[in-house]
Structure formats: C-alpha cells, structure tokens
Amino acid sequence: MPHAYLSTYPPCALCRCSDAGERHQIDDEPGQLVCGSCFVRLPECERCHALVLTLTAVADDRQLCKGCTSGWVGCVSCRELTETHMRTDTGDPVCMRCAAVFFDLCITCSRYSAASRYVSGGGRVCTRCAAIYDSCLACGTLLRAGRVCDPCSRRDRVWNYSYKPDPIFHGDGPLYLGMELEVIVPDESYTDCVTAATDHLGDLGYLKQDSSIQPQGFELVTHPMSYRHAIEHFPWRLLEVLEKLGCQTDHTVGLHVHASRDGFDCPAHVYRWLKLLYRNESAVTTLARRRSHYAPFDRAARAKARDTAKSHQHALGLERYQAINPYPRKTLELRVFASSLDVQCVQAALAFTAASIDYTRGLRVADVRAGAWEWSAFAAWVNTQPDYQPLAAEMEDLACAC
Structure with missing residues (x-):
C-alpha cells in the first residue's frame, strides 16, 4: 500500500x-x-503478495499471511493448514496434495475416500455411496448396470495401468503378499500368452498394461495371498508355459512384492524390517539379481524410515521409485527384484519378503547388539526354517547364503 x-x-x-x-x-x-x-526485509505472502511480519506454512508448501489463511483448518491427513472446500467422505478437510496421493475421488458424491471400492467399467466410490450399487453375482464387484462385472465377463483381458479392483484375499493372514511380475511378450504370441495367463490365474490375479515393458508385455498382478497359499496354490506351471510361448525377462523388468502393513506387529516392527534391508543393501541386491533406477536404495527414505514405519502419510516428499516404496496406504512395496520365469527365483522373492518380516518380528535390542542385523545372522536363521526353502536354495545358488 x-x-x-x-x-x-x-x-x-x-x-x-x-x-x-x-x-x-x-x-x-x-x-x-x-x-x-x-x-525491504519483510517476508512476502505467496498468495496476495502483502509484506507482513510473519508467514504461515500451508499444505501446498507455500508461505501465506494470516489474512489469506483465515478460516483454514488442518488437513485430515498431513495436519497442515488447508482450505475447506475439499472434503473426504467422512466430512474432514483434505489438502490437494494428500487427496491426489492418498485418497480416491468418489465418482458419485465427488468426495475423497481412503477406503473406496472399484466399480465395473471404471471409477471408484466411497463406502457410503457403494450401498446404492448392485453387486456382481459372481465376485461381488460393484455394478453400474447388469448382473455380471467386466472382469468376470472378460477374463482374457489386459487392463489399463490404473485398473485396481477390490482385493480378494487368499489364505490366512494377517500377512498377505501381492506380486507384480513384469513379462516381455512377443508380438506373434501375445494373444496366446494373455489367454494362457488368465486361464491359469483364474480369480488369483489379472493382467495389466505397463508402458515401461519394452518392446511390449504385461504385468501379472496377484490378489493378496498368504505366503503359504502362494507357494501351494499359485499356478507355477504358468511360468514354464509363458517361457515356451516366447516370453522373456531381463534386468529392465521387475518383480515387486507388496506386504500388508497389518502383517507387522507394530510400527517398531516395520522399522526393524526396513533397517535389516537398508543395512544389507549389497546382499539384498545380489539376491534380487539387479540394481535398477526404478528401485534404488534412497538415502532420504532411509533417513526417514522411523517416520514412514508409522504411516504412509509420512512418505510425502520421498520418491515412489525406490527399493521400498512406503506410499501405498495398506502395504509396503518391495521393488528390488528382477523379474523371472524361473520358479525358484519367483518363490525366493516371496519367501524373502515373508522371511525377513518373520525374522524381524521378534528382534530385540540385545539381539541387535549381538549382530542380528548382520546378513550372516539372517541367512543362518533362514536355513533353520523349512518353509523358506526356496529362499535358502536361491541364496546358495547366488553365493549370498552367509
């Protein structure tokens, strides 16, 4: 003025x-x-450009004056100040950044939901609006119209990358694993590969497009499985079938394993698991059979492990593409493994995820001081666990068993 x-x-x-x-x-x-x-040294509001005594940090990383933040409240997710026009399905305010990362927009009420459901044909709805939809007679997926959902009517389909149906849990929890296996598929047998994969998977999984797979391919995604259910009921013969049809894997494609946060005892357990992996980067990458820019061991993420162990909400500001992706609401995604059509390699990835969580479950300070975070201690423990035999065999083959 x-x-x-x-x-x-x-x-x-x-x-x-x-x-x-x-x-x-x-x-x-x-x-x-x-x-x-x-x-001339007064700070300037980044919204109205007024020169003021003090500024307040808000949810979108701006510094605003008290006039511009009048009536603003804390975001239900990150707790930082935000405007009140964006709301969740529970009526709480949410900032634009958290809404985009941690919530889904309900296509019916236009509010953001942390517990949404998939609607056949595309889109998601909050649990309250889900009550007005009919359900597929075969699988329970919500319907816009008709009696059978699109997944049930089109089993032999490769869905778009954003496709995320309601999870179907297999086996006994609380630890469930979800696998994403990227496969390079030849053009001349693409249709045959899709048919073979969907026929073998049944209701255990589905196929998705992934533009990172070159020259072309698909991502085989499973619904959540207990480790035992995966070993006993995943159609392992499918890997051989795909290989005979000309499918390939190399260091450019990955095998990702999601582990349910509910499978950990507490945030301290998550932290112990993260520490085991971060402290043994060399051995983990040897077991994973690759180092990739899609799954680096991020220093910023390691420094923030104590926070991300508590909640996915603390992941803001970190990279998604890292060795352990903490962004998903209900899982931690281990992204380090190279893809493979070898049964032992794939089973070892699942076994390592389950075994490392199992191993760190009971670790105490005295154990850590005695060397429990050393790879040799973990490897020795794996050799005493018959359930994790695929991992023990893979570690022996890759010379990282000690």
Whole structure:
C-alpha cells in the first residue's frame, strides 16, 4: 500500500530506530510502522503478495499471511493448514496434495475416500455411496448396470495401468503378499500368452498394461495371498508355459512384492524390517539379481524410515521409485527384484519378503547388539526354517547364503 513521508519519525516497530526517513505501514499490522531498512526485509505472502511480519506454512508448501489463511483448518491427513472446500467422505478437510496421493475421488458424491471400492467399467466410490450399487453375482464387484462385472465377463483381458479392483484375499493372514511380475511378450504370441495367463490365474490375479515393458508385455498382478497359499496354490506351471510361448525377462523388468502393513506387529516392527534391508543393501541386491533406477536404495527414505514405519502419510516428499516404496496406504512395496520365469527365483522373492518380516518380528535390542542385523545372522536363521526353502536354495545358488 502507498506509504507517506513523515515530518516526525516514530520509532521503527521492528528495530526501534528513530532515524530520519520514511516510515512504511505493515500490511497485516494496522498502525505498525517500520523504517525503510526493515521494510525491504519483510517476508512476502505467496498468495496476495502483502509484506507482513510473519508467514504461515500451508499444505501446498507455500508461505501465506494470516489474512489469506483465515478460516483454514488442518488437513485430515498431513495436519497442515488447508482450505475447506475439499472434503473426504467422512466430512474432514483434505489438502490437494494428500487427496491426489492418498485418497480416491468418489465418482458419485465427488468426495475423497481412503477406503473406496472399484466399480465395473471404471471409477471408484466411497463406502457410503457403494450401498446404492448392485453387486456382481459372481465376485461381488460393484455394478453400474447388469448382473455380471467386466472382469468376470472378460477374463482374457489386459487392463489399463490404473485398473485396481477390490482385493480378494487368499489364505490366512494377517500377512498377505501381492506380486507384480513384469513379462516381455512377443508380438506373434501375445494373444496366446494373455489367454494362457488368465486361464491359469483364474480369480488369483489379472493382467495389466505397463508402458515401461519394452518392446511390449504385461504385468501379472496377484490378489493378496498368504505366503503359504502362494507357494501351494499359485499356478507355477504358468511360468514354464509363458517361457515356451516366447516370453522373456531381463534386468529392465521387475518383480515387486507388496506386504500388508497389518502383517507387522507394530510400527517398531516395520522399522526393524526396513533397517535389516537398508543395512544389507549389497546382499539384498545380489539376491534380487539387479540394481535398477526404478528401485534404488534412497538415502532420504532411509533417513526417514522411523517416520514412514508409522504411516504412509509420512512418505510425502520421498520418491515412489525406490527399493521400498512406503506410499501405498495398506502395504509396503518391495521393488528390488528382477523379474523371472524361473520358479525358484519367483518363490525366493516371496519367501524373502515373508522371511525377513518373520525374522524381524521378534528382534530385540540385545539381539541387535549381538549382530542380528548382520546378513550372516539372517541367512543362518533362514536355513533353520523349512518353509523358506526356496529362499535358502536361491541364496546358495547366488553365493549370498552367509
């Protein structure tokens, strides 16, 4: 706002000097006058550009004045100040950044939901709006119309990358594993490969497009499985069938394993698991059979492990493409493994995820001081666990069993 040249010189409200010179009004403090030297150092609101005494950090990483944040409240997710026009299905305010990362937009009420359901044909709805939809007679998927959902009517289909149906849990929890296996597929047998994969998978999984697979291919995604159910009921012969049809894997395609957060005892257990993996990067990458820019061991994520162990909400600001992706609401995604059509390699990836969680479940401070975080201690423990035989065999083959 315009300032006046005064014939008298009241003390500057900041430095208290009374030297001759202009005095300037502070925009957010009526009656407060400052000298020219202090005026040019006042912070500027990033919204209205007023020069003020203090600014407040808000959810979108801006610094705003108190006038611009009048009536703002804490985001239900990150707790930082945000406007109130965006709401969740529970009526809580949510900032734009958290809404985009951690919530789904309900196509019926246009509110954001942390527990949405898939609707046949595309889109998601909050649990409240789900009550107005019919369900598929075969699998329970919500329907816009008809009696059978699109997944049930089109089993032999490769869905778009954003496709995320309601999970179907297989086996006994609380630890469930979800596998994403990227496969390079030849053009001449693409249709045969899709048919073979969907026929073998049944209701255990589905296929998705993935533009990172070159020249072309698909991502085989399973529904959540207990480790035992995966070993006993995943159609392992499918890997041989795909290989005979000309499918390939190499270091450019990955095998990702999601582990349910509910499978951990507490945040401290998650932290112990993260520490085991981060402290043994060399051995883990040997077992994974690759280092990839899609799954680096991120230093910032390692430094923030104590926070991300508590909740996915603390992942903001970190990279998604890292060795352990903490962004999913209900899982932790282990992204380190190279894809494979070898049964032992794939089973070992599942076994390592389950075994490392099992191993760190009971670790205590005395165990850690005695060397329990050393790879050799973990490897020795694996050799005493018959359930994890695929992992023991793979570690032996890759010379990382000690």
